[in-house]
Amino acid sequence: MKVAFIDLTAQHNSIKPEIDQAVNSVLSSGSFIGGEAVKTFEKDFSDLSGVTECVGLGNATDGLFLALKALGIGKGDEVITPAWSWISSAEVITLVGATPVFADVDPELFSITPKEIKSKLTANTKAVIVVHLYGQMVEVGPIKELCDRKNIYLIEDCSQAHLSEDNGINAGSIGDCGVFSFYPTKNLGAYGDAGAVVTNNIEFATKLRRLANHGGLNKDEHLFEGTNSRLDTLQAAILNVKLRHLAMWTKKRIVNAQLYKDNLKNVKSISLPIVRQNTVHTFHLFVIRAQQRDKLKSFLEVNGVDTLIHYPLALPFEPAYGYLNHSEVDFPISASLQKSVLSLPVHPELSEMQIYYVCNLIRTFYGE
Numbered sequence: 001m002k003v004a005f006i007d008l009t010a011q012h013n014s015i016k017p018e019i020d021q022a023v024n025s026v027l028s029s030g031s032f033i034g035g036e037a038v039k040t041f042e043k044d045f046s047d048l049s050g051v052t053e054c055v056g057l058g059n060a061t062d063g064l065f066l067a068l069k070a071l072g073i074g075k076g077d078e079v080i081t082p083a084w085s086w087i088s089s090a091e092v093i094t095l096v097g098a099t100p101v102f103a104d105v106d107p108e109l110f111s112i113t114p115k116e117i118k119s120k121l122t123a124n125t126k127a128v129i130v131v132h133l134y135g136q137m138v139e140v141g142p143i144k145e146l147c148d149r150k151n152i153y154l155i156e157d158c159s160q161a162h163l164s165e166d167n168g169i170n171a172g173s174i175g176d177c178g179v180f181s182f183y184p185t186k187n188l189g190a191y192g193d194a195g196a197v198v199t200n201n202i203e204f205a206t207k208l209r210r211l212a213n214h215g216g217l218n219k220d221e222h223l224f225e226g227t228n229s230r231l232d233t234l235q236a237a238i239l240n241v242k243l244r245h246l247a248m249w250t251k252k253r254i255v256n257a258q259l260y261k262d263n264l265k266n267v268k269s270i271s272l273p274i275v276r277q278n279t280v281h282t283f284h285l286f287v288i289r290a291q292q293r294d295k296l297k298s299f300l301e302v303n304g305v306d307t308l309i310h311y312p313l314a315l316p317f318e319p320a321y322g323y324l325n326h327s328e329v330d331f332p333i334s335a336s337l338q339k340s341v342l343s344l345p346v347h348p349e350l351s352e353m354q355i356y357y358v359c360n361l362i363r364t365f366y367g368e
């Protein structure tokens with residue numbers, strides 16, 4: 001049996017008539033920047049996130065970068081960011097001229113904790129970027145309290161956390177802003193690059209909108225220098241269609257995750273993802289920690305099952321951060337995760353049969 005890690009073709013086929021209509025309507029309008037599709041998306045996505053403002057952007061990396069810029073973070077400032085994440089949440093700090101300060105993560109939740117953040121605070125700390133990794137939010141209440149107490153900004157990287165919740169709080173709604181990616185493989189994915197920033201702060205949102213559009217809200221208006229990172233009209237039209245299906249797709253991911261858990265709970269050689277109480281984990285990724293990880297990965301591959309590793313190297317150990325001279329003892333949890341994590345397919349188009357097949361293979365591999 002073949003089990004793909006993700007199946008965007010199957011997803012497209014399931015909504016093809018709606019997509020065709022949305023795309024054709026943009027194509028025949030002859031208007032490809034801004035317009036109704038972008039406005040509609042921004043309105044609906046801010047409502048869904050439980051905030052008042054949403055600024056559509058070219059991608060989430062730009063969202064994080066421009067958020068830091070809009071908050072006035074730059075040279076001499078330190079920003080705390082997880083050692084265990086995709087590189088965007090670190091590289092944007094350097095891009096604005098500030099210093100990234102890595103913090104290690106919780107071994108079971110994979111995310112930074114209030115305690116880790118506290119240990120990295122200095123007089124120069126201006127902000128914390130938390131990453132709601134794999135679909136589960138960090139402990140955002142205590143972190144928000146800590147940031148408020150220390151008078152530092154909180155940016156939520158929600159690129160893997162569409163519709164995720166923590167104690168009734170929507171991802172992106174508690175920090176100074178939340179940054180979402182709509183990269184094609186994300187839980188809500190466009191047909192190319194796209195992103196957005198959500199916030200309750202209208203001044204911040206306006207600044208961000210200007211930064212993403214050469215300093216202006218209108219043509220030939222340049223209050224300051226910015227860049228070009230707008231949400232594409234075509235991508236917005238596609239996202240408007242996919243937004244209608246997001247809740248159902250998310251439910252399917254959660255069901256798939258539960259099937260894995262029920263079927264793998266007795267396998268001693270692996271650890272299953274832990275879901276914190278009172279949270280909605282939306283399972284962008286279903287990440288296990290496995291003994292003999294690389295051998296298991298090859299065994300699954302030979303038997304038709306695609307898996308991935310998120311991530312093969314923790315950020316401080318990437319060549320890009322070699323200049324910081326970190327070693328594994330500085331981030332022991334991240335160092336151990338890079339040797340043991342394995343992401344199993346969990347996308348909404350999987351069948352129950354496919355999940356049972358993967359589970360049987362894992363049990364066979366370990367002889368359990």
Ligand SMILES: *Cc1c(COP(=O)(O)O)cnc(C)c1O
Binds near residue numbers: 060062086157194
């Ligand atoms: C995907 C991702 C990003 C980057 O999103 P882009 O839209 O590709 O720029 C940032 N942070 C995390 C945690 C991600 O998973």
